[in-house]
Amino acid sequence: MSKFDHLRGVPGSANRLAAQVWDGAKVGAPPAEVPEPDEIDVPAELRATIEHHMSLYPDRHSAVLPALSAAQRLHGWLSEEAILQVAMVMRVTPAYLESIATFYDMLELEPVGRHTIYVCTNISCQLRGAREVLDAFAEATGSPINGSSPDGQFRLRAFECLGGCDMAPMASIEGHYRGPLQPGDARAAAAHLRGGGEPGDLLPDRKFVGDYGRRVAAEEETP
Amino acid sequence: MNGRGILFTHIDEPGLQRLEVYERLGGYGGLRKALAEMNQEDVLKELEASGLRGRGGAGFSMGKKASFLPHGGVEKYLCCNADESEPGTFKDRELMHKNPHQLIEGVLIAAFAAGTSHAFIYIRGEYEEEADILDAALSEARAHGYVGDHVLGSGFSCSLVVHRGAGAYICGEETALLDSLEGKRGNPRLKPPFPANQGLYQGPTLINNVETLSNTPHIIVNGADWFRSFGTEKSPGTKVVSVSGNVKRPGNYEVELGIPARDIVYGLAGGPYPGASVKAWFPGGSSAPVLTAEHLDLPYDFESMQQAGSMLGSGAIIVIDETVPIVAVALRLAEFYRHESCGKCVPCREGTNWTVKMLERIDSGEATPMDLDVMASVQENIIGNCLCVLGDSMAMPVGSMIKHFRGEFEEHMKQAARRQADERVGEGAAISISEETGLAVPAKSEVA
Amino acid sequence: MADAGWITFTVDGREVRAPEGEWLVDAVKRGDVEVPFFCYEPKLGPPVGACRMCLVEIEGIPKLQTSCSTPVKDGMVVYTQTDRVRHAQNAVVEFLLVNHPLDCPVCDKGGECPLQDISFGWGPGRSRFHDDKRNFPKPIALSPLVAIDRERCILCYRCVRFSQEVAEDYQLTFLERGDHTFVGTFDGRPYVAPFTGNVIELCPVGALTSTSYRFRARPWDIANSGSVCTLCPSQCNIAFTVRDDRVERVVARDNKAVDDGWLCDKGRFGYQSIAAAERVTQPLVRDGGKLRPATWERALEAAAEGLRKAGAASAAVVGGQTTNEEGYLLQRIFREGLGSPDVDSRDGGRLDPAAARFLSHPDLAASVADIDGAACVLVIETDPMNEAPITDLRLRKAVRRFGSRLVIAASTPTALDAGAVERLAFAPGTAEALLRALQKALLETDEPEGSDGAESRPGEPREDAAPGATPHEHPGTPDGDGGGGGDGGDGEAGIEGQSRLATFLAEHSLERLAEIAEVEAEDLRDAAAHLTAAENVVVLWGERLGHGERGPATLGALGDLALVLGLDAGDGSGLIEVPAGTNARGLREMGCVAGLGPGLADTDPGRCATEARDFGAGGATHAFYLLHSDPIRDLAERERWEQALGAASFVIAHEQFLGESASRHADVVFPAESYAEKEGTVTHPDGRLQRLRPAIGHPGEVRREWQVLADIGNRLGLDLAHHVTAAAVLGEIAERVPLYRGVTPEEIGGRGVRWPERQQSRTAAAEVIGRLAFSAPGEPIGVPRPGDGELRLATARDIWAAPEIEHSPSLEFLRPRQRLLLNPADADRLGIRRGDPVRVASNGTILETEANPREAVKPGTCHLIERTPEQNPNMLMNGGPVLVRVWPAGAKAPDGSRAG
C-alpha cells in the first residue's frame, strides 16, 4: 500500500516562509504594524464583505477567517497585498493574520492554480484506491501533488479526510464533492474545467444517490 | 435503516431543504411547542430526561450540559459543532445537506433551553455546499420569524451565524473551536474553565454536535419517553453510523443503539467484498482503538465499545479487510494526527512526529525490533499527558494496533528489511541478511 | 492563623498553608516542593498549559493535572514524586529534547538555562530518539536586537504571549502548525517595537538571544549588580551584568511595585552608551575658544572662580537624570554659596509652589501598583509609551487583565488609544478648559441619581464628612490617618474654594467649555459616566499640563478635578505624574525648582529656567550651571537658549556626551558619571525612593559627581567637607528635608520605599502641604483656530529620541527620523501625500521634514518629535502651542516667500 509522504507538508507555504526562516528578518525593513488607511487600497467589495462579517459577531476578530477567505477568493491566494488589505480593514497587524492563515489548510500562502482540487487520501479513501485517483489527477491536470500546474489552471492537493467516505475514493473539485471516482474521471474533470465548464456540472453527482437504507450502489464494485 | 428512525425518517424527501417541505412534515413544531407551551426549565428537563448523549465523540448527556450554564444576566452562547473532520465520519454532512432546517430548529431549541441569544454553527470550510445550503435555509427561517428577535413573537431572541472554518481537524475539539471562532489559531484551551462556565468571548457556552442538536426537535415534539423507546437504557435514541472502508455499501445508516455491530457491518453495509473478511475495524472514527472480527458481535453502544477497550466516538465504522497491511494503516493514521496536531502541547506535537518517523522506518525496513517497544512506550507517554485528546487519539489506535497485530508488525519489518537488503545486494553491496532479525549485516567475507 | 482565604493542603505528605486559589505550582513552593515548568509565567496572563512539564497527581482526580493551572483548594492532597508523576516528567523532557539540538556548549543560555536544569533534574537521562531532528539555520536575526535560533525553540508560548498579551504589538507570532510551528513575524519583517528585548529574558532556552550580548560571557564569568535605570521616569529596577568591569547586559530585577519585571528596549540596550568612545572622561576647560582636557584641580578652581564672579547672577538648570544627592548639593551651592535662588529643573515656565505642594499631597498619591486595581484610569496629556514606557505596559495590563476602563484626554495621539473606552482629543493648549469641562460633566452626571456617598462633589456632603462639616466643606483632610499636623481647622478655605468652583461651574455650560477645548460635549459626558461609575480612579497626568502661561491655572484645575473625583479617599485612587525628567519628583523635593526649597518649602521665588534664560538673553545672567542638561536640545526655544548661553560669561556643564549647549558654550565641562557608575537615590513619580548602586568603576578620570559638587561647594565657602560618602549626603537630606525625614539607605533597600507611605514623611507633609483646597478657577481660554494653510503644532516625546540611543551602537537604528504627523484630511487639503517632504514654519523659522498622515491626529493639528538631534522642533516652539504654516517642500510658501 502506498504511503502518502507528500502529505507531510503543513498548511502555509514553504517557499514564502523560507525567506524569513533561512535568511532571517529583513532587518532594514520597517516593522509590520497595522497599516494606515492611505497606505493600502482596498477594493470596495472586499472592504464591504469584511465589514459585513465584522458586524456579525460580538467581537470583530471573529471575522478573521471569513475575511481571509474573502481575500483569497478575490486574489486567488493570500498575497502580502491581500493580507495587508485585510489588516487594514480589520485594524489588526498583518502578523496576526499570517499566524492564522498558516494554521489552516485551506488558506493558500503562495500563488496557486485557478481550479482547486482536493483529493482525499485518508484511510477510508486510501482503502478504496485514493492513490490511483490522486496520481490520475496529477497526470490529467499537469499539476504536481500539492503544487499547481504550470499553465496556472490547476491546484492539486492531497487532502485529509474530507468527510466524503461514503463515496470513496473522492475529491472536492472547486468545493463540489465527487465520488466514487475512477482514475478515468480525472481526465474528464480536467478537460471540463479547462474548457471553461461550470464546476458544479462536472462529473455525475454520485452522492446521496438514493435512500441509504436500501442502497446497493457499490455492490458491483468488486476488488 | 432498520425499521424505526428519528433523524432519517424523511431524509430523502424531495425538496426537504426548503422550509415549506420541512414545515409540511411537521418541521419547527418542536420549536413552536417549546416557545408556546413550555418554559426554559421544562425544555431542559425534557432534554435531560430523554437521556440524549452527545454524538460528537464524548457521549456526555446533552441536557445535563445545557443545565450547567449559569442562569441569568450574563451573555451566553451556543455553538453547534459542524466541524466533522474525524476520518471516516460523514453523518453531519448528510444531515446538513438534506435536512438543514432540522438542525436550525435543533439549535434554536437548545439556545432556548440554555438561555443563549447568540448561536453559531461552526462548519468545516470544506463543506462549502452544506454551508451554502445552511445559509439559504437560515435566511428562509429568518424571513419566517424562526430566527432573530422575538422568535415567533415570543420573548425569546436568538441570532444565528454560520461560521465557516478553513481546514483544521483540531477545530472540532470544542475549545479549539471557540478559539477559532474568536478569530485565533485553533488551539485547544485548558479545562477548567469548561466552556459551560467560560467559553466563547469568556461567556458561558454550550457546544453540541450537529447530530445531537438535530435530535432535540423530535424529543420536544414526541417527549422523552418516546425517545427512550429507542436504543438502550444508557444509550437511548438512534445513532447515525457512517460506515466506510472495505465494505460493499459504504454510507450512513441510522440504527438504534445496542444492535450488534455485525448487523451494521454485514447487514446494512454489506460486509467486505466477496472472499475477504474483516481484519480490523474502527468502531468510532480513526481515534478509536481498533477492534477485530471477534468484537463484531458486541452490541453497538457507548458502554460495550468502551468495555471492549475502544469507544463509540463519532459513530464512524471503518472496516479494514485482511488484504490491507496494518502498518500502512498505522502510518497513514499517524501522519494524519501529526498533520493535524495544533502544536501547542509537547507530548502531542513531538509524540506524533516521532511516531511517524518510527513507522516510516518500520515500513521501509530501517527499524529494529527495539523500535516497536520504543513506539509502544511513546504511545503510553502521550496518553493522558496532553492538553486535549488529539494526542491520545493517535496513541490509542496505534497502541491498539501494536497490541493486536504485533506479529504482523514484526513480520512487516523483517520483510521490508529483507526487501531493502535485497535491493542493496542487487546494487552490489557486500552484506548478508540475518535470518533471525531480517536485518542487513556485513557479509561474512568482509568480517573475516 | 485567622487569615481569611488561607487553606491547608498536603503536598508529598506535608501540610502546607496557602492562599485559596493560588496556582498549585506556586502553592507547593510554600512547602519547599519544586515543580518544574516552562510555559507558566503569571506575568504573561492566564496559564496556557502547553509544556505539560508541571504535571502532578491529585487525590481524587484520575488524570495527572497541570499544577500551573490548578487552583489549590482546602484539603487537596497533592503528590509530586510518585512514579506516575516521574514517568510523565521523564516523558515530557524526552519529548522536548526530540527536536532540541543540544548544542549547549555554544549556547549563550548555557549555565542559566531552565531547559538544562530541568532536563538534569527531572529528565530520564537518556534519549531513545534516533531520527533526524528539525533543522533550521543557526541564529539569524529576528531584529537588529534579537537573534533567533529556531532549532532550540521549545514552542513554550512565552515570547508570543508577551508580544500579544503584554506589549500588545502583535508582531511576534507562531506561524504554521503542529511540529512545523515556529516563531516569526509577518513576511520576515523585523520584530521592532518598544519592548522586544523582554522576550530574550522570557525564553527558557537559548532560542532568543541578544545580538549585543551574544558570546560576550558565560554565566560563571559575570556578576549581576542591582540598580535602577534612569533613562526615563519609570525608573525600572535593573541588574547590570558585569564582566571585567564592563557592563555587558541589562536585565530586569522584577519589582512588582515598579516595573513588573519588564524593560523597554531603551533601558535594556541603552547600557552600551556607558562604554561609548565619545564619552567625556576627563574634565575639559575652554582654552583659546576650544575645550581642552584639563586637570581636575584646574577645572574645579576655574568652575569655582567663574561662579564666584557671577555670584547671585548665576542660574542652574538641572537635568532629569540628576540624583537627589546631586540636586540637593547643587541647590545648596546656589542658595547658600552664591545667594542665587535661580535653580530649576523644569521647562515651560514657573511652577506654582502651592500647586506643586497640593499635587504632592500623600493622600492624593497613587502608587504604580494602584493602577492594577483601578476601576478607571484617566490619562491626561501624556503618552506613557513614549514618556514612561513601562507605565504603558501597566495600563495595558490593567485594561486587559483587570478590566480597568481607560479614558484618555490628550492633544496628541497616544499608543494606548485603541484600548480606551473614551478618547478626548482636545486642542493643544486648551487642557485647562478640558479639565473644567470634565468637572462640569462629572457634576452633571452626578446630579440625576444623586451621590453614592462615597465621593465628594462640590455642593454635596460626603457621608464620611467630619461631624459638623458644612455641606460645602470638602473634607479632604491633610492629616487623614497621618496623625498630627493641620486639624481640619475652620475649613474656611474649603468652603470658599468649594463654592467658588460651584459658582464657576454653574456659570459655564458644558457646551461652552467643550467648545473651547474643541471636544464633543457628548464624549465628555461619556467619560464622566465612566469616571463616576468607577469605584476608584487613578489619574495619570503629563508634566506638559503645567507648562506655558496657563500652566499654573491648568494645574489648579487638575487639583480641583482630583478633589471632584474624590481621589483623596484612600481607596487606591490618586494621581501619578508623568514628568519630563527621570528624577523630576526627587529634584522638586530636593529644592531644584524655582520658588521651592528642599521639602517643597516656600523660598525666594527666584527665576525659573525660562526666566533665567530670557534674563540671560538680555545679558543679565552671568553664569549658567548645566547639571546633566542640554537646554539647546531639550528645552523650548533653542534660539533663546543659544543667545542666553552665548551671552553668559561663564557656563559649567556636567555631561557624559558633549551636547549642543556644552560644546558651543561651556567653559568648564565635568565628565558625568553614567548610571552604572552612580551612587545615590532617585524618587519615582509615585514617591518611591530608590537606590542607585555603582556596578562598575569610573572610566578615565570620571569622579563621583556628588563629590565634585561638594568640592565646588567647599571652594565657595560651604562646609561640605563631611560629605565623604553618598550616604552622608543622604544623611543630611534625611535630616534637613522633612519629607524624607529619617530615611536611610537600609530602609530604601533593594525595592525602594514610598515616602507617601512613611509615617514620618506624612507627618512632615501635613505640616508643609497643609490641607487640600479648591483653587480659584480662572476663565479658560481657547486657542486661535488655524487659518488657511495653517495647522496647530504640538510636540511630543518619542521613546527613541534620547542621547543614549544615539550612543548605543545596536540602538542607533531606532534613532527617530523627524516626521510631521497630520490628519489625512488636512494633508489632502494642503496637497501633501505620505512621505512628501514638507516645510513647517513659524515666526520665520522653517523646519523641513517628511509628512506622515495618520487617522488618529486631530484635524487641524500636527505633531513633531521633541528632542531630536536634528530638525529639532524646539526651534519653532515658544512655550505654548503655536500656529505653523505647512506646505509641500517644492511648492511656494503660502506667504509668497521662498523657503531657504
Ligand SMILES: Cc1cc2nc3c(=O)[nH]c(=O)nc-3n(C[C@H](O)[C@H](O)[C@H](O)COP(=O)(O)O)c2cc1C
Ligand atoms: C481532536 C478532536 C476533534 C473533535 N472533532 C469533533 C468534530 O469534528 N465534531 C464534533 O461534533 N465533535 C468533535 N469533537 C468533540 C468535541 O470536543 C465535543 O466533545 C463535542 O462537540 C461536544 O458535542 P456533543 O456533546 O454533542 O457530542 C472532537 C474532539 C477532539 C478532541
Ligand code: SF4
Ligand atoms: S523562542 Fe523561546 S520563548 Fe519563544 S516559544 Fe520558543 S522557547 Fe518559548
Ligand code: FES
Ligand atoms: S507550566 Fe504547566 S503546562 Fe507548562
